[in-house]
Amino acid sequence: MIIDINFIGLIIASIMASAVPLILASCGELITERSGVLNLGVEGMMIIGAISGFALMTVTGSLIIAIFGAMLAGVLISTIFAFLTQTLITNHVATGLALTIFGIGISAMIGKNFVGIPGKEFPVIFEGLKDTIPLLGPILFGHSIVFYFAFALPFITSYFLKKTKIGLIVRAVGDSPESASNQGINVRLVRYACILYGGAMSGLAGAYLSMIYTPQWIENMTGGRGWIALALVVFSTWNPIKILIGAMIFGGLTIIQFHMQAIGVRIPVQFLTALPYIVTIIVLVVISRDSRKIRLSTPSSLGKSFHKDN
Amino acid sequence: MNTNLKISNVTKIYPGCVANDNVSLEFNSGKIYALLGENGAGKSTLVKILSGVIIPDEGKIYLNENNLKLNSPLDAKKNDIGMVFQHFNLFETLSVFENLIIDSDEQRESLREKIDTIMKKYNFSIDLNIPVLNLSAGQKQKVEIIRCLIRSPKVLIMDEPTSVLTEQETSELFLSLKKFSEEGILIIYITHKLKEVMQLCDEVAVMRRGKLVSVSEIKNENVESLANKMVGQNLKTIKKKKAKTSSDQLIKITNLNFTSEDPFETNLIDINFSVNRGECLGIAGISGNGQSELFRVLSGEIISEKNSIEFNNNYIGDLNPQERREYLMAFSPEDRLEQAAIPQMKIFENVALNNFKSSNFFNNGLINENKIKEHSKKIISDFNVNTDNIELKSQFLSGGNLQKLIIGRELITSPDLLICFNPTWGLDVGAINYIHETLIKINEQNKSIILISTDTDELLKLSDKISVIHKGKLSKIMNAEEVTSEKLGILMGGAD
Numbered sequence: 068m069i070i071d072i073n074f075i076g077l078i079i080a081s082i083m084a085s086a087v088p089l090i091l092a093s094c095g096e097l098i099t100e101r102s103g104v105l106n107l108g109v110e111g112m113m114i115i116g117a118i119s120g121f122a123l124m125t126v127t128g129s130l131i132i133a134i135f136g137a138m139l140a141g142v143l144i145s146t147i148f149a150f151l152t153q154t155l156i157t158n159h160v161a162t163g164l165a166l167t168i169f170g171i172g173i174s175a176m177i178g179k180n181f182v183g184i185p186g187k188e189f190p191v192i193f194e195g196l197k198d199t200i201p202l203l204g205p206i207l208f209g210h211s212i213v214f215y216f217a218f219a220l221p222f223i224t225s226y227f228l229k230k231t232k233i234g235l236i237v238r239a240v241g242d243s244p245e246s247a248s249n250q251g252i253n254v255r256l257v258r259y260a261c262i263l264y265g266g267a268m269s270g271l272a273g274a275y276l277s278m279i280y281t282p283q284w285i286e287n288m289t290g291g292r293g294w295i296a297l298a299l300v301v302f303s304t305w306n307p308i309k310i311l312i313g314a315m316i317f318g319g320l321t322i323i324q325f326h327m328q329a330i331g332v333r334i335p336v337q338f339l340t341a342l343p344y345i346v347t348i349i350v351l352v353v354i355s356r357d358s359r360k361i362r363l364s365t366p367s368s369l370g371k372s373f374h375k376d377n
Numbered sequence: 378m379n380t381n382l383k384i385s386n387v388t389k390i391y392p393g394c395v396a397n398d399n400v401s402l403e404f405n406s407g408k409i410y411a412l413l414g415e416n417g418a419g420k421s422t423l424v425k426i427l428s429g430v431i432i433p434d435e436g437k438i439y440l441n442e443n444n445l446k447l448n449s450p451l452d453a454k455k456n457d458i459g460m461v462f463q464h465f466n467l468f469e470t471l472s473v474f475e476n477l478i479i480d481s482d483e484q485r486e487s488l489r490e491k492i493d494t495i496m497k498k499y500n501f502s503i504d505l506n507i508p509v510l511n512l513s514a515g516q517k518q519k520v521e522i523i524r525c526l527i528r529s530p531k532v533l534i535m536d537e538p539t540s541v542l543t544e545q546e547t548s549e550l551f552l553s554l555k556k557f558s559e560e561g562i563l564i565i566y567i568t569h570k571l572k573e574v575m576q577l578c579d580e581v582a583v584m585r586r587g588k589l590v591s592v593s594e595i596k597n598e599n600v601e602s603l604a605n606k607m608v609g610q611n612l613k614t615i616k617k618k619k620a621k622t623s624s625d626q627l628i629k630i631t632n633l634n635f636t637s638e639d640p641f642e643t644n645l646i647d648i649n650f651s652v653n654r655g656e657c658l659g660i661a662g663i664s665g666n667g668q669s670e671l672f673r674v675l676s677g678e679i680i681s682e683k684n685s686i687e688f689n690n691n692y693i694g695d696l697n698p699q700e701r702r703e704y705l706m707a708f709s710p711e712d713r714l715e716q717a718a719i720p721q722m723k724i725f726e727n728v729a730l731n732n733f734k735s736s737n738f739f740n741n742g743l744i745n746e747n748k749i750k751e752h753s754k755k756i757i758s759d760f761n762v763n764t765d766n767i768e769l770k771s772q773f774l775s776g777g778n779l780q781k782l783i784i785g786r787e788l789i790t791s792p793d794l795l796i797c798f799n800p801t802w803g804l805d806v807g808a809i810n811y812i813h814e815t816l817i818k819i820n821e822q823n824k825s826i827i828l829i830s831t832d833t834d835e836l837l838k839l840s841d842k843i844s845v846i847h848k849g850k851l852s853k854i855m856n857a858e859e860v861t862s863e864k865l866g867i868l869m870g871g872a873d
Binding site (some may be wrong): 232235236238239242243245246247248249250251252362363364365367 | 430449450451454462465466467468469470471475478479480508510
C-alpha cells in the first residue's frame with residue numbers, strides 16, 4: 068500500500084519537475100510584460116540558456132558556473148532585444164520573433180560539438196528525507212535547488228508586484244509610460260531591467276532542461292515550451308499564482324498523456340498530444356473570466372513603444 | 378511667506394512653429410493668475426516648461442530669485458512646482474493610494490495620515506483603495522491635486538482643469554483653488570474659457586500665437602475685451618434670425634426606449650419628439666444623463682425598433698448609420714478623434730470613410746484617390762480648415778480644424794438632418810464662432826439640426842426648440858424664446 072502511495076507521489080513529483088521550466092520562463096516574462104514590453108523571444112532565450120548551460124558545464128565542469136552562465140547568456144541575448152526595442156524603438160513583435168529565430172539558429176550552431184555528450188548529475192537536496200513521509204516525501208524532497216526556486220518564484224513575484232515599491236513602479240510603467248515619465252520615473256531604465264530579468268529567467272529555464280530535466284544537448288530541445296510560457300502569461304491574465312496552476316496542469320497532462328500512450332489507450336495520439344494545450348487554455352480562460360480583474364491586471368501599454376519626445 | 382515666480386525671455390521653437398516667442402511673465406503668491414489663449418497659442422508649452430516636461434531653447438525661470446534648472450518633471454517637483462495636467466497623469470489600474478505613494482519617499486503610514494489630513498481640510502472624499510479607473514473625472518482630478526499638495530508646493534499650475542468637469546465639480550474646484558491661494562500657494566490657471574477667468578482669477582495674461590499679448594487685472598477687463606485680445610480681431614456677435622415656422626415634419630421619434638447591459642450607461646425611457654424642416658432642436662443636460670446613448674440610438678450605432686424613428690416618412694429605427702446616411706441623415710459625434718475620425722489616417726482617407734455608396738469614391742472595389750482628394754480639397758476650402766495638406770494625418774489637426782473637417786464632410790452631401798453632439802467642446806472662440814455660423818446657415822437652407830450639447834449658452838443661441846435630458850428621460854419640448862438658462866439649469870438638475 069505504502070509503495071503505491073509513493074508511486075503516486077513520484078508521478079506528482081515528475082509532473083512538478085516538468086512544470087519547472089514553464090514557471091521560470093513565465094514568471095520572467097510576466098515581469099517583462101507587466102512593464103509594458105512584449106518579448107516574444109522567450110523560446111529563443113530559453114534555447115540559448117539550454118546550450119550555454121550545457122556547454123559551460125561540459126567545458127568548465129562547474130555546475131555553478133554553468134547555471135549562472137546560462138542566466139547571463141539569457142541576459143545578454145535579451146539585451147539585444149532591449150537595445151532594439153527601447154533604444155532604437157523597433158516593433159516588439161517583430162523583434163521578439165527575430166530573437167527566437169536567432170536563438171534557435173545560434174544554439175544549433177554552438178551545439179554541434181555537444182551532441183551525444185552525456186550530461187553531469189545535478190545534486191539534489193533533502194534526498195534522505197524522501198522516504199520519511201508517505202506520498203508527500205517524494206513530492207517535497209530530493210529535488211534540485213532550481214526546482215525549489217521555481218516553486219517559490221510565483222509567490223515571490225506576486226509579493227514583489229503587490230507589496231514593493233519597485234513592483235509598483237513596474238506596474239505603473241506598464242499601465243502608462245507617459246504618466247510614469249511625467250512623474251519622473253525613468254521608463255527606459257525600468258523596461259531595460261525588466262527585459263533583462265526576463266532573459267535571465269528564460270536562460271535559467273533553458274539550463275534546467277539541458278542540465279537537470281534531461282541532462283544532454285539535443286537540437287531544438289525546448290520544443291515550444293517558450294511559446295507555452297508566453298501563452299501561460301496571457302491566459303493567466305498576468306497573475307503569477309495562476310501561472311503556477313497553468314504550468315502544473317500543462318505539465319500534468321503532458322506526463323499523463325505519455326503514460327496513456329504507453330499503456331495503449333485507444334485514443335488517437337494526435338489528440339492526446341494536443342490535449343495539454345487545449346485543457347490548459349480552457350482552464351485558464353475559465354478561472355480568469357472576471358473582466359474587471361482582467362482590466363486591472365492587463366498592462367495597458369503592452370507591446371507599445373514608448374518614445375519620450377522633447 | 379511670499380512666492381515670486383519669474384519667467385524671463387523664454388523661447389521654444391518647434392519645426393515650423395514658434396510655440397513660445399520671448400515670453401516674460403512675473404507671478405506673486407496670494408493671487409490667482411489666468412493664462413488665457415486659444416488652442417495652439419502656446420500656453421500649454423509654457424506650463425510644460427515650468428513643469429520640466431519641455432526644456433526651452435532660451436530663457437530662464439526664477440523662483441524667489443533662484444534660477445531654476447528644470448530638466449525633468451522631477452526637478453520641478455523638487456523645486457515645489459506642482460502641476461495638474463489636462464490629460465491626467467494617473468495610473469488607471471493602480472489604486473488611488475498606489476498612485477500617490479509611487480512618487481513619494483514617505484512611509485505608508487505617515488503618507489496615509491498626510492493624505493487624510495489633506496482630504497479633511499479641503500473636504501475631499503475619495504476611497505484610497507479602489508483603482509483609479511473607477512473614479513469620475515472630477516475625483517481623478519482631486520487625486521492629482523492631492524498628489525501635488527502632499528509635497529506642499531509653492532506653485533500650483535492647473536492646465537485646462539474644467540474641460541472634463543461637470544458644473545458642480547467646477548464650482549467645487551474653484552472653491553478649493555481659492556482656499557489654496559489664501560494659504561499662500563501661487564496659482565496659475567490655464568484656460569480658454571473666458572467666463573472662468575472672470576469668475577476665478579485676479580490677473581490675466583493673454584497669449585496669442587506664441588506671444589504674450591497683454592497682462593492685466595481682471596477688474597479692468599470683461600468677457601468681450603478678453604475675447605478680442607485672445608482672438609486678435611473684433612469678434613462679430615452672431616445672432617440667429619428667427620426661422621420661419623414650418624410645419625413640415627422631418628423626423629419623429631415615438632416611444633423610443635433603450636436598455637443597456639452596461640451598468641455605466643444610462644437607459645433611455647420613452648423618448649418622444651419631432652423636428653420640422655429648417656428647425657434646430659437643442660437637447661440640454663448634464664453630461665452622463667443619456668446624451669451619448671441618445672446620440673448613438675439616433676445615429677444607428679445602437680439599433681432600435683423600426684417604428685420608433687420615422688424620418689421623411691420612412692421607418693428607419695432598425696437601420697445602421699451607413700443606411701441612415703442614404704436617407705440623408707448626417708452625424709457629428711462627440712469624440713472627434715475616436716468616433717468621428719481615425720487619427721492615424723490621412724485627411725482625405727477620413728473624408729472617404731462616410732461616403733460609401735452615394736459617392737463615386739470607389740470603382741469596382743478600388744479607391745478612386747483623385748476623386749476623393751478633389752472632394753477633400755473642396756471641403757477644406759469651403760469649411761475653412763486651416764491646412765492645405767490633405768495628406769496630413771488627422772491626429773495632427775487641431776480640435777477646431779478637425780471639427781470643421783468633420784462637419785464639412787457631413788454637410789457636403791447636403792443632408793436633410795444633421796445630428797451633432799457637443800460640436801464645439803474644447804474649441805477656441807474663433808472655431809466655435811465658425812461652427813455656430815455654419816449651423817445657423819444649415820437652418821436657413823431649410824435643413825434641420827438636432828443639437829445635443831452640454832453648453833447651455835450654445836443651445837440658447839442656436840436652438841428653436843429646447844428639451845432637457847435627465848436620467849434618460851426627456852423633458853417637454855419648449856420654445857427657445859421662452860427658456861432662460863436658469864430654467865434650463867433647474868430642469869437639468871432633475872426638477873420639473
